[in-house]
């Protein structure tokens with residue numbers, strides 16, 4: 001039995017049986033590190049694969065809270081502290097009804113290697129709850145955040161595990177989570193990032209994931225004598241990552257023409273009206289349907305109206321496609337449409353947004369593919385800058401953070417390129433990201449001995 005089959009068998013025995021997302025993430029890493037494993041017998045000697053595929057700790061807790069009608073509500077909360085070989089656990093918190101152990105394990109596993117790629121000293125974790133923030137009042141969100149933090153605050157700490165934002169968790173939620181931790185521990189420790197500025201948040205953190213995605217893409221393209229300038233781009237999602245990707249695309253002279261949410265998609269051939277998008281999604285927290293009502297050039301397609309179930313945005317001809325909503329949102333139908341419309345590059349803003357079969361199609365058709373672990377690492381990287389600023393009490397300007405973000409994204413690309421050369425990978429940036437990330441974590445595990 002080869003190491004991939006052995007590891008998958010071990011994962012099946014020790015993890016949730018229905019862990020489709022976790023196994024998808026796991027398999028991609030295991031397959032692509034093959035050239036590394038062949039050249040490094042020490043990883044087998046130290047049994048790194050079996051050790052790296054099991055989370056160090058999985059915390060599961062009940063979250064009880066009172067809604068506005070004084071009904072007692074109950075949700076499931078989780079924190080997966082997957083690997084801390086490189087530094088304190090670090091990773092976001094997701095509030096979404098779909099959250100379960102499988103989703104959080106895949107996210108935490110990906111986070112280990114993404115965090116390693118930043119070159120910063122942080123381990124990988126992810127947490128969240130199956131709580132749906134949609135339709136909840138501000139008071140209910142606050143109550144939920146306070147109960148969530150009360151349930152597991154003693155498992156985190158500024159040098160143990162530092163939380164951050166993710167889907168459904170932005171500045172508002174982070175502020176409430178932070179406040180409750182402060183109350184319970186009487187400390188102002190930096191146990192969460194993406195904080196509002198008034199609580200010690202970093203300038204540039206809100207923008208970092210979306211901006212970083214576009215910096216990474218432009219760096220990669222420049223290396224191929226290409227640029228985003230003047231090019232039509234398709235973006236999915238309309239949350240934190242998508243909105244700031246669209247903003248940076250405009251800064252670079254590109255033309256983003258699509259966005260989407262959980263209910264439908266927008267195609268605006270004049271270019272997305274960013275101010276209107278922010279008003280609808282960030283201020284009003286409303287559906288994109290209202291965008292189309294206020295903007296005559298926009299076409300709105302409801303998810304169920306595009307009958308094959310695929311996201312409509314991938315049908316729009318574009319030079320570059322940026323999936324920025326959620327996992328497995330770019331399917332084969334979308335990939336086929338993008339390829340037949342001569343897409344040049346796919347760069348993942350969301351975590352694992354492309355199904356494996358679609359990735360295979362892109363690779364077969366020589367479409368450049370920038371994987372999430374590298375392309376969306378700007379968010380967590382600026383989170384670490386936030387931790388550094390909190391600990392040193394020395395705060396950077398927006399321009400300083402933005403410059404550091406550009407340097408980090410450029411370094412990630414250049415290290416991946418070097419890995420491609422070293423292992424003769426051509427432009428297989430998926431393999432390069434996995435090899436580079438794995439190597440850094442594995443070496444740190446070996447250096448610490450058997451724990």
Ligand code: NDP
Pocket residue numbers: 165166167168169209237238239240241242260261262263324325326327329349350351376377379380
């Ligand atoms: P937000 O909650 O701000 O936005 C999520 C967006 O995705 C919303 O537009 C939402 O629509 C849409 N969406 C959610 N579920 C679905 C679905 N099933 N089908 C179609 N659209 C959907 O989250 P973020 O922008 O922060 O996160 C987006 C992705 O980026 C996630 O994969 C996240 O893990 C990843 N990421 C986030 C980082 C960050 O710093 N925030 C860092 C790195 C990665 P609606 O408005 O209707 O809910």
Ligand code: 2IT
Pocket residue numbers: 090091092093111114162163164165166167193194351376377379380381383
């Ligand atoms: O997936 C991610 O990298 C994030 N959600 C950001 C995590 C963080 O700790 O800032």
